[in-house]
Amino acid sequence: xxxxTYREALRQGLREEMLRDERVFIMGEDVGKNWGGAFxxxxxxxxxxxxxxxxxxxxxxxxxxxxxVGAAITGMRPVAEIMFGDLITLAMDQVCNQAAKMRYMFGGxxxxxxxxxxxxxxxxxxxxxxxxxxxxxxxHTPGLKIAVPAFAYDVKGLIKTAIRDPxxxxxxxxxxxxxxxxxxxxxxxxxxxxxxxxxxEGDDVTVWGTFLMxxxxxxxxxxxxxxxxxxEVIDPRTxxxxxxxxxxxxxxxxxxxVLVTExxxxxxxxxxxxxxxxxxxxDWLDAPIVRVNAPDTPVPxxxxxxxFFIPDEKRIAKAVKSIL
Amino acid sequence: MAVEPKxxxxxxxxxxLYTRTLKIRLFESKVWDLFGQNLIPGTLHLYLxxxxxxxxxxxxxxxxxxxxxxxxxxxxxxxxxADMKRAMAELLxxxxxxxxxxxxxxxxxxxDVGVLGATGVVASGLPIAVGAALSCKMRGTKDVxxxxxxxxxxxxxxFGESLNMSAIWKLPVIWVVxxxxxxxxxxxxxxxxxxxxxxxxxxxxxxxxxVDGNNALEVYEATVEAVERARNGGGxxxxxxxxxxxxxxxxxxxxxxxxxxxxxxWLSRDPVEIIRKIAIEAGALTEKEADKIxxxxxxxxxxxxxxxxxxxxxxxxxxxxxxxxxVDA
Numbered sequence: 001x002x003x004x005t006y007r008e009a010l011r012q013g014l015r016e017e018m019l020r021d022e023r024v025f026i027m028g029e030d031v032g033k034n035w036g037g038a039f040x041x042x043x044x045x046x047x048x049x050x051x052x053x054x055x056x057x058x059x060x061x062x063x064x065x066x067x068x069v070g071a072a073i074t075g076m077r078p079v080a081e082i083m084f085g086d087l088i089t090l091a092m093d094q095v096c097n098q099a100a101k102m103r104y105m106f107g108g109x110x111x112x113x114x115x116x117x118x119x120x121x122x123x124x125x126x127x128x129x130x131x132x133x134x135x136x137x138x139x140h141t142p143g144l145k146i147a148v149p150a151f152a153y154d155v156k157g158l159i160k161t162a163i164r165d166p167x168x169x170x171x172x173x174x175x176x177x178x179x180x181x182x183x184x185x186x187x188x189x190x191x192x193x194x195x196x197x198x199x200x201e202g203d204d205v206t207v208w209g210t211f212l213m214x215x216x217x218x219x220x221x222x223x224x225x226x227x228x229x230x231x232e233v234i235d236p237r238t239x240x241x242x243x244x245x246x247x248x249x250x251x252x253x254x255x256x257x258v259l260v261t262e263x264x265x266x267x268x269x270x271x272x273x274x275x276x277x278x279x280x281x282x283d284w285l286d287a288p289i290v291r292v293n294a295p296d297t298p299v300p301x302x303x304x305x306x307x308f309f310i311p312d313e314k315r316i317a318k319a320v321k322s323i324l
Numbered sequence: 325m326a327v328e329p330k331x332x333x334x335x336x337x338x339x340x341l342y343t344r345t346l347k348i349r350l351f352e353s354k355v356w357d358l359f360g361q362n363l364i365p366g367t368l369h370l371y372l373x374x375x376x377x378x379x380x381x382x383x384x385x386x387x388x389x390x391x392x393x394x395x396x397x398x399x400x401x402x403x404x405x406a407d408m409k410r411a412m413a414e415l416l417x418x419x420x421x422x423x424x425x426x427x428x429x430x431x432x433x434x435x436d437v438g439v440l441g442a443t444g445v446v447a448s449g450l451p452i453a454v455g456a457a458l459s460c461k462m463r464g465t466k467d468v469x470x471x472x473x474x475x476x477x478x479x480x481x482x483f484g485e486s487l488n489m490s491a492i493w494k495l496p497v498i499w500v501v502x503x504x505x506x507x508x509x510x511x512x513x514x515x516x517x518x519x520x521x522x523x524x525x526x527x528x529x530x531x532x533x534x535v536d537g538n539n540a541l542e543v544y545e546a547t548v549e550a551v552e553r554a555r556n557g558g559g560x561x562x563x564x565x566x567x568x569x570x571x572x573x574x575x576x577x578x579x580x581x582x583x584x585x586x587x588x589x590w591l592s593r594d595p596v597e598i599i600r601k602i603a604i605e606a607g608a609l610t611e612k613e614a615d616k617i618x619x620x621x622x623x624x625x626x627x628x629x630x631x632x633x634x635x636x637x638x639x640x641x642x643x644x645x646x647x648x649x650x651v652d653a
Contacts, residue, residue, distance in 0.1 A: 023463075025462065052462065057489070058485070058488055058489060058492070060485035060486075060488070060489060062451060062481065062482055062485060063450070063451040063454055063482060063485035063486050063489055064451075065451070066448070066450070066451020066452050066454065066455060066482065066486075067451055067452075067454040067455035067458055067489065068455060069451070069452050069455055070392075070440065070451065070452035070453060070454060070455020070456035070457070070458070070459065070469075071455040071456065071458055071459040071462075072455070073435075073440060073441075073452075073455075073456070074390065074440070074455070074456045074459040074460070074463075075459055075463060076455075076458075076459045076462060076463070078455070093445055093448050094448065094451055094452075097443075097444075097445050097448065098441075098443070098445075098448060098452065102441060103646055103647070103648070103649060104426055104646045104647050105423060105426050105427045105431045106422075106423050106426070106427055106431060106433045106435065106441060107421070107422065107423035107424030107425070107426045107427060107646060108424065108645070108646040108649075109422070109423065109433060109434075109435040109436075110435050110441075111649040142647055143647055143648070145648070165651060166649040166651065167648045167649055167651075193651075
C-alpha cells in the first residue's frame with residue numbers, strides 16, 4: 001500500500017470526487033494555478049480540471065461561503081476553501097445563519113450539499129490571527145456536520161464522504177498534520193461519518209482528542225506502555241455526528257477519561273464531551289474527567305510562548321497519571 | 325389627434341403586470357387584516373407600496389429563473405408564482421405552510437417556483453445569488469437570478485463583495501435595489517453619501533439604471549434589458565427602484581419619522597393605480613376587465629386565508645425534524 005502525506009491523500013480524495021462528479025468544484029483564495037492553496041492542498045488540480053472548476057476568488061470570505069450555499073442549493077457540489085480557520089469569522093453569517101439553517105427554516109424544501117474546508121492549529125509562529133482552533137463554535141450550531149481528520153488515511157476517506165453528503169460539512173484540517181505520512185489505499189474507499197478510530201487499545205485510561213493531539217496522545221500511550229500503563233486512544237474523526245458509542249464503551253472499560261485538544265479551554269469541544277460522559281456514563285467513572293487544553297488566551301507569537309500555549313506530550317502524560 | 329404612446333410591451337404583458345401588482349396588494353392587505361386579528365404570530369415586514377418592483381421584475385423572468393428574497397419577501401414570492409395557500413399558512417405558522425411553520429414571514433419561501441429563499445439577515449442574500457448565478461453558468465442552463473435587497477443592504481460588506489464577484493465572473497444576475505428611502509427608521513441620506521445607490525455599481529463596471537419603483541412597467545422594461553444581457557453572457561446589471569413603504573418597517577412601527585410631505589407624495593403614487601391606468605390607457609384592459617381580475621384575485625386570497633386559518637398547527641415534536649437531510653445508506 002502506498003505511503004503518502006495527509007496533504008497528498010486529501011488532494012487525491014478531492015481529485016477522485018472531481019473525476020467522479022462534474023458538479024464538484026473548488027473555490028477559494030489562491031486555490032488555483034498560481035499558488036495551489038496556501039498549504040498546497042489543491043496544487044495541480046487547476047491544471048487538470050481548469051480554472052472554472054478550481055476557481056480563484058477575491059478576498060471575500062462571506063461571499064465565498066455564500067456563493068457555495070447558492071451553488072449548492074441549485075445543483076452544484078461546491079468545495080469552498082477558507083485559507084485559515086481564523087478567517088472563517090468573516091463568513092459566519094453564511095455558514096451559521098444560512099448554510100446551517102436553510103434546510104430547517106425552509107421546512108425541508110432544500111438541502112445544502114457543500115463542503116467548507118479550512119485549517120486550524122498553532123505551531124507555526126504565525127500568531128493570533130492564523131493559529132486558532134475554533135471547532136467548538138460550529139459544534140454549537142445545529143445543522144452543520146463537522147469532520148476533523150488527523151491522519152492521511154482518514155482525510156481521504158472523509159473528504160469523499162463529505163462531498164457526497166447532502167448536508168453542509170465543515171471540513172477542518174490542521175497545519176501540522178499536512179506532512180504526516182500514512183499508508184493510504186489506491187482503491188476507492190469512504191469513511192462513514194460518526195465512526196471513531198481507536199488508535200491504541202488500553203484498559204487503564206481513555207484519551208480522547210483531535211488533530212495533532214491524537215498524534216501526541218499516541219506517543220504518550222506508547223511511552224506509558226513501557227511503564228506498564230495501558231492507554232486507549234480515541235480519535236472521533238467527526239464531531240458531528242459524534243461517535244458516542246465508542247467513547248462510552250471505552251470509558252465503561254477504563255473508568256478514566258482524559259480529553260485533549262488544542263482549543264482554549266472554556267467552552268471547547270472537550271467541555272461538551274465531558275458533559276456527555278458524565279450524563280451517560282457517570283456510574284462507570286472512577287476518577288474525575290481531566291481536560292488538557294490551551295489556556296484561555298489568544299494564540300501567542302514567540303516560540304517560547306506558543307510552545308507553552310499548545311498542550312504537549314508531557315502535559316498529556318501528567319494528566320493520565322493524575323487520575324490513576 | 326392623440327398620438328398613440330410608444331409601447332414596447334404587448335397588451336397581454338400589461339395585463340400580467342397589473343395582475344401581479346394587484347395580487348401582491350390583495351395578499352398583503354389580507355395579511356394585515358389577519359395580523360390585526362392576532363392570527364399571525366411574531367412580526368411582519370409588509371410589501372405594501374413596493375408591489376410594482378416584484379411585479380415588474382418577475383414578469384420578465386421565466387419559471388426556471390431564480391429570485392433571492394429578503395426579510396420583506398411576501399411580495400417577491402407571490403409575484404414569482406408561489407401558491408398563496410401555502411404562503412398564507414406559513415405566515416400563520418401552520419403545518420401546511422410552505423416551510424411547515426418553521427420559517428414564517430421572514431423566511432417565506434417556495435423553492436419549486438424558483439425562490440432561493442427569504443432571509444432575516446439584511447444583505448445576506450447577495451452572496452447566495454452569486455452562487456446560484458455561478459451554478460446557472462457552470463451548468464449551462466441559461467437561467468438567470470434576480471436578487472432583491474434594500475437600500476439598507478447596500479451599506480453592508482456583502483454588497484461590495486457580491487457585486488464584484490458577479491462582475492469579474494460575468495454572472496447572470498440582476499441586482500434589484502428596492503430603495504424605499506429608509507433602513508428601518510434611518511433615512512438613506514444619513515447612511516449614503518450619494519443621492520442614488522445605482523452609481524455604486526459603476527465602481528464594479530456593472531451597467532446600472534434608476535427606475536420609478538412604483539411603476540411596474542418601468543421596472544419590467546429595465547429588467548427585460550438586464551435579463552437579456554444576463555442570458556447572453558453579458559453579466560450582471562443593477563436596477564435601483566425608487567419606492568416607498570405604505571406602512572412602517574414592521575409590526576408596531578407607525579413610521580412617524582417620515583416627513584408628512586414626503587409620505588403624501590409617495591402615497592399618492594399608488595403602484596396598483598399607476599399600472600392600472602397605464603393598462604387601461606393602452607387599451608389592454610377595460611375598467612370592467614380590471615374589476616373582474618380584482619374579483620378573481622380577491623376570491624383566491626380569501627380561499628388562501630381560509631385554508632391557512634383552518635389548517636392545523638404542527639405537532640410540537642415536529643420541531644426536531646428537518647435539521648439534516650438523511651444520508652442514503
